[in-house]
Amino acid sequence: MRRLASPFGIGAAATVVLAGVLALGGANEYFFFAGYVVLQFVVLATAWNILGGYAGYVNFGTAAFFGIGAYTSVLLFKSLGAPLLVQMAAAAVVTGLLGFGTGLLTLRLRGIFYSIATVAVIFIAETLMINWRYVGGATGLQLLRPAPMLPFETYTRMLFFIMAVVAVLAVAIARYIEISWIGRGLRALRDTEEAAECSGVPTLRLKLLACTISGALMGVAGAPLPMYLSFLEPASSFSLNYSVVALAGAIIGGTAHWLGPVLGAILLASMQQIVTVTISSEMNVLVVGVMLVVFVVAAPDGILGLIRKLRRPRAAAGKP
Amino acid sequence: MIFSFQLLFEAILFGILLGCFYAAVSIGLSVAFGLLDVPHVAHPAVLILGAYCTYLLGSYGWDPIVAGLALMPLFFLFGIALYRFYYETFEKRGTDAGVRGLAFFFGIAFIIEVGLILAFGVDQRLVEAEYIGKSLSFGEMRIPLRMLLAFAIALVLTAALTLYLSKTFTGRAIKAVAQDEAALRLMGADPVRIKQWAFGIATGVTALTGALLIIIGPVEPMLDRVYIGRTFCVVVLAGLGSMTGTLAAGLILGISESIVLMHFGASWAPAVAFGLLLVVLGIRPQGLFGR
Numbered sequence: 001m002r003r004l005a006s007p008f009g010i011g012a013a014a015t016v017v018l019a020g021v022l023a024l025g026g027a028n029e030y031f032f033f034a035g036y037v038v039l040q041f042v043v044l045a046t047a048w049n050i051l052g053g054y055a056g057y058v059n060f061g062t063a064a065f066f067g068i069g070a071y072t073s074v075l076l077f078k079s080l081g082a083p084l085l086v087q088m089a090a091a092a093v094v095t096g097l098l099g100f101g102t103g104l105l106t107l108r109l110r111g112i113f114y115s116i117a118t119v120a121v122i123f124i125a126e127t128l129m130i131n132w133r134y135v136g137g138a139t140g141l142q143l144l145r146p147a148p149m150l151p152f153e154t155y156t157r158m159l160f161f162i163m164a165v166v167a168v169l170a171v172a173i174a175r176y177i178e179i180s181w182i183g184r185g186l187r188a189l190r191d192t193e194e195a196a197e198c199s200g201v202p203t204l205r206l207k208l209l210a211c212t213i214s215g216a217l218m219g220v221a222g223a224p225l226p227m228y229l230s231f232l233e234p235a236s237s238f239s240l241n242y243s244v245v246a247l248a249g250a251i252i253g254g255t256a257h258w259l260g261p262v263l264g265a266i267l268l269a270s271m272q273q274i275v276t277v278t279i280s281s282e283m284n285v286l287v288v289g290v291m292l293v294v295f296v297v298a299a300p301d302g303i304l305g306l307i308r309k310l311r312r313p314r315a316a317a318g319k320p
Numbered sequence: 321m322i323f324s325f326q327l328l329f330e331a332i333l334f335g336i337l338l339g340c341f342y343a344a345v346s347i348g349l350s351v352a353f354g355l356l357d358v359p360h361v362a363h364p365a366v367l368i369l370g371a372y373c374t375y376l377l378g379s380y381g382w383d384p385i386v387a388g389l390a391l392m393p394l395f396f397l398f399g400i401a402l403y404r405f406y407y408e409t410f411e412k413r414g415t416d417a418g419v420r421g422l423a424f425f426f427g428i429a430f431i432i433e434v435g436l437i438l439a440f441g442v443d444q445r446l447v448e449a450e451y452i453g454k455s456l457s458f459g460e461m462r463i464p465l466r467m468l469l470a471f472a473i474a475l476v477l478t479a480a481l482t483l484y485l486s487k488t489f490t491g492r493a494i495k496a497v498a499q500d501e502a503a504l505r506l507m508g509a510d511p512v513r514i515k516q517w518a519f520g521i522a523t524g525v526t527a528l529t530g531a532l533l534i535i536i537g538p539v540e541p542m543l544d545r546v547y548i549g550r551t552f553c554v555v556v557l558a559g560l561g562s563m564t565g566t567l568a569a570g571l572i573l574g575i576s577e578s579i580v581l582m583h584f585g586a587s588w589a590p591a592v593a594f595g596l597l598l599v600v601l602g603i604r605p606q607g608l609f610g611r
Binding site for chain 2: 052056058060105108109112113115116117119120121123124126127128130131138240244247248251255282283285286288289290292293296297300
C-alpha cells in the first residue's frame with residue numbers, strides 16, 4: 001500500500017496515535033472537554049467544505065444534520081441501549097439519506113435559494129423533535145452514560161479519542177475527494193454547471209454524492225453529543241451557531257484545499273473556547289461574527305490564501 | 321380536534337391580521353433581495369435592531385409609532401452605508417459574491433444579535449402605549465387593537481411602495497436596475513447610486529416595521545432566527561420584488577400559521593413558514609407572482 005506510506009498517511013496515523021497517548025496520559029480533564037468540541041468543529045467544517053467549498057453549494061443546514069445525528073443516537077440508546085459506535089453508524093446512515101434528499105433539491109435550486117432551503121430543514125427538524133415526546137420533547141432528555149471502554153479512564157477522554165479518529169477519517173475522505181476525479185468534477189460544476197454538464201461531467205450524480213457524504217459526516221459529528229453532554233434538548237442541538245461555525249471555519253481557513261477547514265476550525269473553535277472561559281459565552285458568538293466578516297472582507301481566500309500571498313507576493317499581485 | 325366554523329373563522333380573521341404584519345416586516349427584504357438581488361440574511365436582525373431602538377426611545381416616553389418614524393432616516397443612512405460596503409467589497413470585485421456575500425450578512429446578523437445581548441441582556445422587552453392593551457369586540461370576538469394597527473400600517477406601506485416604484489422617476493429607476501443593470505448604465509445612469517438609494521429605503525422601512533414588531537409582542541435578541549424563515553418565505557412566495565405579491569404572500573403565511581396555531585398548538589407554528597418555503601422552493605421557485 002503506497003498510499004498509506006505517503007506523508008498524509010503518516011501525518012494521519014501520527015495524529016491518531018498522539019490523540020490516543022494524550023487521552024491515556026495525564027492531561028487536565030478540561031483539555032479533553034474543550035478538545036472534543038474543537039475536533040467536532042474540524043469534522044463539521046471539513047464536511048461542509050466537501051459540498052460548500054468544492055462544489056460551491058452553500059449548505060446552511062449543518063445544524064440540522066448535526067442535530068439529527070444526535071437525536072438518532074438518543075433514539076437508539078433509549079430504545080435498544082445500542083453502544084456508541086452503533087449509534088454513530090446509524091447517525092451516518094440517517095443523515096446521509098437526509099443529505100441525499102437535500103441533494104435532490106439542487107436539481108431546482110441554486111445559490112441563495114439552496115441555502116435558504118437548507119435553513120428551512122433545520123427549523124422543520126427542530127419543530128419535529130420539540131413535538132416528539134419519546135426523545136424528550138421541548139424540555140429535553142437526561143441520559144445516564146455507560147462506563148467508558150477499557151483503556152480510557154473517563155468517558156470524556158474516550159469521546160475525545162473517538163472524535164479525533166472521526167476527524168482524521170473525515171479529512172482523509174475530503175482529501176481523497178479533492179484529488180480524485182470527484183473533486184475535479186465538483187470544481188467544474190462550481191464554475192459553470194451547464195458547461196460541466198455539456199462536457200460530460202455527471203453533475204447530478206456528483207452533487208448527490210457530495211451531499212450524501214457531507215451530510216453523513218455532519219451526522220457522525222453530532223452522534224456522540226448526547227453522551228458528551230449526558231443531556232439533549234432541541235434548541236441547543238439545532239442551534240444555527242453550528243451552521244455558521246462550520247461555514248466560518250471553512251471560509252476562514254480557505255475552501256480550496258482540505259487543510260483550510262482544518263486550520264480554520266481549529267483556530268476558530270479554540271478561540272471560542274478561550275473566550276467562553278475567560279469572558280462569556282455570548283462573546284464567543286461575537287468572535288465568530290467578527291472573524292467571519294473580517295476574513296470575508298480582507299482575506300477572501302482565507303488563511304491558506306494569505307500564506308500563498310506571503311510566499312509569492314509577486315505572482316499573487318500579478319493575478320487580476 | 322374539534323372542528324367548528326366559529327374557530328376556523330376566527331383563525332382566518334386573525335391570520336389576515338397576522339399576515340399583513342408578516343407582509344410589513346418582509347417588505348424591506350422584498351426590495352433588498354427581491355429587487356436588488358442582495359442576499360440580505362441580516363434583514364431580520366436589522367428588524368430586531370429597529371425594535372430595540374424603538375424600545376430605547378420608548379423608555380424616554382416616546383410613542384412607539386413616532387419612534388419608528390423618527391428612526392427611519394437614521395436606518396436609511398445605515399442602509400446606504402451597509403450597501404456601499406457590500407458593493408465595494410463584493411459586487412465591485414465581482415468574484416464569487418454568492419458564498420462570501422451570504423457569509424458576510426450572516427456575520428453581520430451575529431454581530432447585531434450579540435450587540436443587542438450585551439446592551440440589553442437576553443430578557444424579553446416590550447413597549448407601552450395606550451393602544452397596546454386594548455381590543456375591539458364584535459359580539460363574541462375580540463380583535464386586539466395592535467393587530468389592527470399592524471394591518472393598517474402594512475396596507476399603507478404596500479400602497480406607498482407600489483406607487484413609489486411605479487409612478488416616481490427614482491422608483492422606476494429602481495425597477496429598471498432590477499431588470500437590466502447593464503442597460504441602465506448604457507442610458508447614462510449610475511446603477512450603484514440607485515441600488516444604494518433603494519437599499520436605504522428598504523432599511524428605513526425596516527425601522528418602522530421593527531417598531532411594529534415590538535408593538536405586536538415582546539422581543540428578545542435571538543428572535544431574528546425565526547424571522548429568517550418568515551421573511552424569506554414571504555419574499556420567495558411573493559415572487560421576487562413584487563410589492564402586492566408580498567402582501568398576498570404575507571396573508572397566505574399568516575392564515576396558514578394561524579390555522580395551525582389554533583388546531584395543533586403553538587409548538588408547531590414555527591415550522592409552517594419553513595415548510596411552506598420548502599414546498600414553494602421545490603415546486604415553483606419563481607414564486608406565485610414571479611416575473
